[in-house]
Amino acid sequence: MTRAEAQQEIFEYLEVFYNRQRPHSAIGYQTPGDYEKQYRKIA
DSSP: HHHHHHHHHHHIIIIIIIIOSSSSSTTTSBOHHHHHHHHHHOO
């Protein structure tokens, strides 16, 4: 598997299979998308 193929597989998992809508307790009951937005503002 090439690096590009691995990146594509990871992207598909995160965007298609991983639940991005449900709040998660490990990140303060935020959705993963909201947490990512907050993180990007800080970084």
